[in-house]
Amino acid sequence: MQASPAPAAHTNATPDSISRALIRVVYRSRCLTDDDGERAILESSRRNNPEHGITGVLVSHGGWFMQVLEGPVLQVNNLMAKIRNDSRNGEFLLLRANAIMERDFGQWAMASTQVDAEQFMQLLDALMYDSKPSAQMLQDFVMEGRWRDLPAR
Ligand SMILES: Cc1cc2nc3c(=O)[nH]c(=O)nc-3n(C[C@H](O)[C@H](O)[C@H](O)COP(=O)(O)O)c2cc1C
DSSP: OOOOOOOOOOOOOOOHHHSSSEEEEEEEEESSOOHHHHHHHHHHHHHHHHHHHHHEEEEEEETTEEEEEEEEEHHHHHHHHHHTTTTTTTEEEEEEEEOOSSSSSSSSSSSEEEOHHHHHHHHHHHHHHTTTHHHHHHHHHTTTTTTBBBBOO
């Protein structure tokens, strides 16, 4: 018996539409800078991200960064390449990359927060596995005003 041909894939995707699709990435890296360096990172994030359609949050604790970046796939890739090469951090490890329909951090060019060790581990866990509590936990941070330097836009 002959195998029937696979059905033609039905897709409207074009190289252009794919490069505009939204993704969310989560990575962690070691912080190799001081408070002034962190402030400078946030300043350039808030200056640059709006024009590239990037939103997200930068979490820091005990010498580690964890960052969520959302935006068009091309822009997020370009930014990740810059960050990987930035000597203010090291041991870059991509934890998660997903196509998304909508942003979680749409209001923030780059929100920032410092958390305690337990919160950092919980966030890491939740953001990696995209469990329900992550959205809830982040919401709580926002509601309780624990975010530093809110709206960047
Ligand atoms: C942990 C970390 C996170 C960063 N996040 C961003 C970011 O969200 N947006 C951004 O433009 N630059 C970010 N940067 C800085 C870039 O690596 C790079 O220095 C910057 O984009 C250069 O732009 P500028 O010359 O306008 O400052 C980050 C750097 C580090 C170390």
